[in-house]
Amino acid sequence: MEETSHATRPVFADPSPMGLICLAIGCAALVPMAFGAALSPAGLRTAAMFCLFFGAGGQLLAGVMSLANHNLYGGTLFTAFSFNWLVNWWVLERLAAGVVPDHTVISAVDAAFLLVFLVMTYGFGFFSRSLLLLLVDIDLIYAFRLANALFATQVFAIPIGVTVVVLALLSLWIAFGVLLNPVAGRSVFPLGGPAWTPRNPR
Numbered sequence: 001m002e003e004t005s006h007a008t009r010p011v012f013a014d015p016s017p018m019g020l021i022c023l024a025i026g027c028a029a030l031v032p033m034a035f036g037a038a039l040s041p042a043g044l045r046t047a048a049m050f051c052l053f054f055g056a057g058g059q060l061l062a063g064v065m066s067l068a069n070h071n072l073y074g075g076t077l078f079t080a081f082s083f084n085w086l087v088n089w090w091v092l093e094r095l096a097a098g099v100v101p102d103h104t105v106i107s108a109v110d111a112a113f114l115l116v117f118l119v120m121t122y123g124f125g126f127f128s129r130s131l132l133l134l135l136v137d138i139d140l141i142y143a144f145r146l147a148n149a150l151f152a153t154q155v156f157a158i159p160i161g162v163t164v165v166v167l168a169l170l171s172l173w174i175a176f177g178v179l180l181n182p183v184a185g186r187s188v189f190p191l192g193g194p195a196w197t198p199r200n201p202r
Contacts, residue, residue, distance in 0.1 A: 008070050015065035019078045020175035022058025026051050026085055027168035034161030041096040048092035055085030073123060084113065107149040114142040129192030130177070134170045137163055 029050035032038035038047065063079030087109075091101050121135035141163045144156040177189035 010069040012065045012069055014069070014178060015062040015078075016074055017175040017178045019059050019062025019066075019074075020171040020178075022054040022062065023081070024168040024171040024175070025058075026055030026088075027164050027171070029054075030088075030164055031161065031168070034157070034164050036157075044092045044096035048089045048096065051085050051092060052089040056082045056089060058082075059085060073120070073127070077120060077124075080116070103149060107146060110142050110145050110149070114139065114146065117142065125195035126198055127194060129195050130170070130174050130190075132195045134167070134174065137167045137170060141167065 029047040032043065033047060037043070059078045060082035063075050063077070063082055065075075066078055067075030069075075091106075094101055117135060117138050121132065121139055124131040124135050141160060144160045144163065148154060148156045148160075173189055174191060177187070177191045180188045181191070
């Protein structure tokens, strides 16, 4: 997820693996609920804490460090997504207290997120196929959430759960690739080249 210019010395080591590992942990906390388990107040509050510390905290830190490294795409994605995890924490805390957040507002925000991530999906295709797949998976999560809201159904609950699992696995794969491939001197976790190239390469 590194896009720092060769002419600019990065302030920090690449924080992408940290952000992606935190994303995977946050997803793992949501998986039981996605498949209908851990819906008790204790389960909701437990998941909420992982969303707060790993999803929000870890990704905010990774985002700010990426921006300091002049990594616009990685910093924007991690930072924006960290606030989404803060909302997840708040929603789970409210549900644990017996308060259901307004789904109309959440659906409107989901639609905005989907638009943002669709554009960023195209952009990440210029970096690597693995990052493109990661963003496509995020797009699917929001599309399924909106479909549930639009049709007043939960038929897409299982697909959402599956895409959350896939998101966690893709996040770990990319994180391990960034961490281990340079150390091993070979592609232990292949990340793939760009899905497409710019018309006027930088």
